[in-house]
Amino acid sequence: xxxxxxxxxxxxxxxxxxxxxxxxxxxxxxFNLGRHNEVKALEDxxxxxxxxxxxxxxxxxxCGKSTLLRLIAALVDASDGTVVVNGKTADAxxxxxxxxxxxxxxGLFDWRNVSRNIELPLELMGWKSADRRRxxxxxxxxxxxxEFARHHPAELSGGMQQRIAIARAMSFHPQLLLMDExxxxxxxxxxxxxxxxxxxIWSETGITVVFVTHSIPEAVFLSTKVAVMxxxxxxxxxxxDNDLGPRTDATRDDPAFFSNVTAVRDALRGGH
Amino acid sequence: MIDTADGAPAAADDPIVFEQRLRLQAAxxxxxxxxxxxxxxxxxxAIFICLLGLAxxxxxxxxxxxxxxxxxxxxxxxxxxxxxxxxxxxxxDIVSGIFEEPRGTNEPFWSIVGKEAAFTLREAAxxxxxxxxVGLSIAIVLxxxxxxxxxxVPHVIASQxxxxxxxxxxxxxxxxxxFDFLPFEWQDWMSVSIIATYLTFFPxxxxxxxxxxxxxxxxxxxxxxxxxxWVQTLWRLRLPASLPYLFAAFKIAATASVVGAIVGEISAxxxxxxxxxxxxxxxxxxxxxxxxxxxxxxxxxxxxxxFAVISSIEYGLVGRKGxxxxx
Numbered sequence: 001x002x003x004x005x006x007x008x009x010x011x012x013x014x015x016x017x018x019x020x021x022x023x024x025x026x027x028x029x030x031f032n033l034g035r036h037n038e039v040k041a042l043e044d045x046x047x048x049x050x051x052x053x054x055x056x057x058x059x060x061x062x063c064g065k066s067t068l069l070r071l072i073a074a075l076v077d078a079s080d081g082t083v084v085v086n087g088k089t090a091d092a093x094x095x096x097x098x099x100x101x102x103x104x105x106x107g108l109f110d111w112r113n114v115s116r117n118i119e120l121p122l123e124l125m126g127w128k129s130a131d132r133r134r135x136x137x138x139x140x141x142x143x144x145x146x147e148f149a150r151h152h153p154a155e156l157s158g159g160m161q162q163r164i165a166i167a168r169a170m171s172f173h174p175q176l177l178l179m180d181e182x183x184x185x186x187x188x189x190x191x192x193x194x195x196x197x198x199x200x201i202w203s204e205t206g207i208t209v210v211f212v213t214h215s216i217p218e219a220v221f222l223s224t225k226v227a228v229m230x231x232x233x234x235x236x237x238x239x240x241d242n243d244l245g246p247r248t249d250a251t252r253d254d255p256a257f258f259s260n261v262t263a264v265r266d267a268l269r270g271g272h
Numbered sequence: 273m274i275d276t277a278d279g280a281p282a283a284a285d286d287p288i289v290f291e292q293r294l295r296l297q298a299a300x301x302x303x304x305x306x307x308x309x310x311x312x313x314x315x316x317x318a319i320f321i322c323l324l325g326l327a328x329x330x331x332x333x334x335x336x337x338x339x340x341x342x343x344x345x346x347x348x349x350x351x352x353x354x355x356x357x358x359x360x361x362x363x364x365d366i367v368s369g370i371f372e373e374p375r376g377t378n379e380p381f382w383s384i385v386g387k388e389a390a391f392t393l394r395e396a397a398x399x400x401x402x403x404x405x406v407g408l409s410i411a412i413v414l415x416x417x418x419x420x421x422x423x424x425v426p427h428v429i430a431s432q433x434x435x436x437x438x439x440x441x442x443x444x445x446x447x448x449x450x451f452d453f454l455p456f457e458w459q460d461w462m463s464v465s466i467i468a469t470y471l472t473f474f475p476x477x478x479x480x481x482x483x484x485x486x487x488x489x490x491x492x493x494x495x496x497x498x499x500x501x502w503v504q505t506l507w508r509l510r511l512p513a514s515l516p517y518l519f520a521a522f523k524i525a526a527t528a529s530v531v532g533a534i535v536g537e538i539s540a541x542x543x544x545x546x547x548x549x550x551x552x553x554x555x556x557x558x559x560x561x562x563x564x565x566x567x568x569x570x571x572x573x574x575x576x577x578x579f580a581v582i583s584s585i586e587y588g589l590v591g592r593k594g595x596x597x598x599x
Contacts, residue, residue, distance in 0.1 A: 075493050094499055101497040103490040111512045111590070120508065121498045178497075 019087030021176050021208040022049035022072055027081030028233075029067055041067045043233035045081065049225075051175070054202055054209045056219040057227050058264065064234025065212045069178050072210060073101055086175060097125065099176035100169035104184045106161035108153035108168075115140070115149040118168045125172060139167035142201060159190035163197065170201070179211045183218070192252075195221055199247050216268070220244075220260045221252060228267040238267040306587075325363045332360045361562040366569075369562035381563060385549060385570040392537065392545035393574060395461050396529040399468025400578075403525055406469065407476025408518070412506065414477075415484045425481075432474050436532065440467050440539035460542045467536030472525035479521035483514025519586040526578040534571055546571050 029042040041064040049055050057065040070076040071083050074090035085093035093099060100121070108117045118136040119127075127135075140146045143163040153161055162182060169177060183191045199222065202209055213219050219226045223242055230237040242260050244251055251257055335355025361369075370382045377384065410428065414421040440463075447463035487509050495505045537547025546567060553564035 070493075073497055075496055094497065097499055099497070101494065103494065105488070105490055107488065107490050107494055109491075109509070109512065111515070123508070124495075124498050124500045124504055 018051055019084070020048055021051050021053065021086060022047060022210065023082075023084040024048075024068075024071070025082050025084075027071060027078045027083055029064070029071060029076065030079045033079065040233040042071070043235055045071075045234075045236055047227060047236060047239075049208065049210065051208055052206055053225060054199075054211065054223045055225045055227060056211045056213055056223040057229060058213055058216065058219045059229030059234070059268065060231055061214065063229040063231035065214075065229050066180055067234065068229075069101075069180050069210060069212050072176075073099060073178050075101075093176075097121075097172060098174060099178055100172070100174040102162075102165050102169045102177065102179040102182045104181040106153070106158070106165040108161055108164055110153050113150050113152050114145070114156070114164050117153065117164060118171050120168060121172050135171055136167075139171050142170065142204075143167045143197070157190075159186055159194060162186065162194060166198070166201070170205070170207070173205075175208060177207050177209045179209065181212050181214070184213070191218070192249075196247075196249070198222065203246075216261050216264050217252070220257060220264060221247060226260075226264050228264060230268075237270060240264055240267060328360065329363055331355065332362070335360065358558065358561055361565060365562045366565045369560070369566050374560070374563065381566060385546070385567055388544065388546050388549050389570050389574045391461070392530065392533050392547065392571075393578070395464040395533040395536070395545065396468050396526075396574075396578065398462070399465040399532060400472050400526055400529040402465065403469040403472025403529065404476050404522065407473035407521075407525070408480050410473065410477045411480030411484055414481055415506075415510065416502075421481070428474065428477055431470075436467060436470065436535050437539045439470065440536050443467055443536075444540040444542070460540065461544070463540055464533050464536035464542050464545070464547075467540070468529040468532030471528040471532035475521040475524040475528070476518065479517045480514060483517030484510045486517065487513045515590050519582065519590065522582045522586070523579055526582045527575045530571070530575045530578055546574065 024045050024047040027042060027045040028040070031037075031039045031041055045068060047068075057068055059065050067076060071078055072085060072090060074083075074085075074094040077091075083090040086096075086098045088096070088098075108114075109120065112120070115133070115136045118139050119132040122132040122135060137146070137149070140149055143166060145160060145163055145167070148156060148160065148164075153164070156164065166182070183194050186194060195218065198209075201207075209223075211219075211222060213222075220242055226240045226242050227236050228238045228240065229235065240260070240263055244254065244256055244260065332355050335353060338352055339354035339356055357365075371380050373380055374384070410424075414424055443466050444460060444463040447458045447460065447466070451458040484506075491509060491513075492505070495509055500508070533545065534547040534550065536542070537545045538551055542548065549567045550564065550571070553560070553567050557564055
């Protein structure tokens with residue numbers, strides 16, 4: 001584990017000097033501009049995310065939370081406004097591999113075994129094969145799936161596949177993890193287990209996380225800040241500070257947890 | 273984790289060792305299954321050939337009866353074609369035709385047909401290889417832009433409506449007259465390969481295009497998020513994802529390359545292969561009808577052979593891993 005912390009801590013060491021992880025000002029996104037099927041997905045978004053934060057974007061379907069995540073990832077260009085990631089334009093951050101993304105589907109390559117799936121981003125970055133294998137072993141340890149290194153994705157359950165996807169995303173020690181409803185396709189029990197695992201990885205590595213979900217309890221359990229979004233066009237209705245301290249399973253029954261769930265629910269209703 | 277190096281007793285309890293043993297056993301069983309399946313396939317093929325011979329013989333009895341007594345069977349006689357030993361040589365004649373030495377040679381007929389099949393196989397294999405390269409290149413180029421795909425795919429399809437027999441002589445003439453810039457001397461069988469290419473590139477292009485476009489949007493987004501270049505995305509995502517599609521095309525293309533080579537030989541008048549043999553035996557049909565049947569059987573065997581070769585390559589490359597996705 002210490003290796004993983006080493007890789008991350010040089011990110012943490014410069015905390016004072018480092019720019020915020022994400023700084024969005026007046027961003028909007030219009031799809032199919034000027035055509036009959038024009039859709040205003042996002043309007044006038046301001047969002048500030050500090051290094052080491054765990055921010056969830058929550059809102060009903062179609063509120064543009066996935067689009068906002070893709071704006072940060074530079075997979076979608078903003079129609080207006082600025083998106084700054086780690087002090088650079090979002091696209092520069094993408095090209096510098098400052099972030100990594102996890103999708104709702106694990107999206108593992110079924111022709112590669114688990115270990116080679118984790119090595120994929122490292123291959124793209126031109127790492128030597130011995131280094132890749134070492135890092136892949138570390139990552140398997142991080143997600144506690146070491147014994148499945150040589151399995152193929154089709155042989156793993158949905159929860160295990162998603163853990164491999166997280167290991168793949170973390171493999172090159174990105175500073176920012178963007179997650180698009182990563183546990184949305186999992187059953188409730190696996191989901192709670194994955195939430196615990198994610199929080200463990202987050203606290204072990206000090207990585208910044210932006211997490212899209214439409215589950216209120218998930219948002220409140222996981223994050224330090226909850227950005228509540230309202231639909232058509234997507235706006236950020238409120239950003240709720242969610243300081244529940246270190247999470248345990250007991251947190252899920254904590255009165256503070258429930259009062260924050262209520263606060264998020266009220267904010268979601270207020271958006272209409 | 274338990275150290276497996278320090279002795280068998282500990283290893284027996286080690287779940288990983290246990291699992292490895294299970295996997296080895298599964299692999300062994302898979303191999304045995306595969307062999308059993310191949311054996312079964314051969315038996316099925318033999319039975320099928322026997323049944324075909326039986327059906328052929330049975331019809332011959334009916335056809336000959338019609339021929340002998342047309343006036344007695346007014347209805348059937350006017351519907352079903354008649355038959356005799358010349359139209360349908362007896363099965364045993366065909367079988368013995370395989371082993372007989374045709375007049376003027378001291379080589380059994382199967383050996384002559386075999387050599388000609390090898391000649392045709394070379395034309396077909398070269399045509400197949402060029403067809404795969406050309407077809408895949410076109411597919412890759414079309415993948416770069418939706419507009420290009422919409423503009424060019426109709427032309428690719430239209431290319432297949434031109435009759436092969438019509439373009440074959442043109443290609444042979446070009447080969448003899450215009451390909452002298454090449455570093456090697458152009459030979460007529462190479463023109464036949466080009467004709468075979470004409471049939472083989474098409475399924476590769478169409479299926480390759482589907483395969484290259486088969487990755488899910490989030491897989492492409494994943495590659496973008498890693499700042500992967502176009503070539504990296506092609507090599508590490510699109511091409512591996514298209515392998516099952518490509519092999520389906522390769523099987524069609526391989527058999528089509530044999531057809532293309534035989535038709536090419538016939539229409540271009542190239543000597544040495546099965547096409548010429550079929551033409552020759554058709555011309556002297558009355559003196560040995562069974563030889564035409566043997567030549568046709570040789571062509572069929574060649575088609576089955578190339579199909580089997582591609583299938584076993586596919587099995588080695590993509591079959592073993594159980595590519596069913598459970599995402």
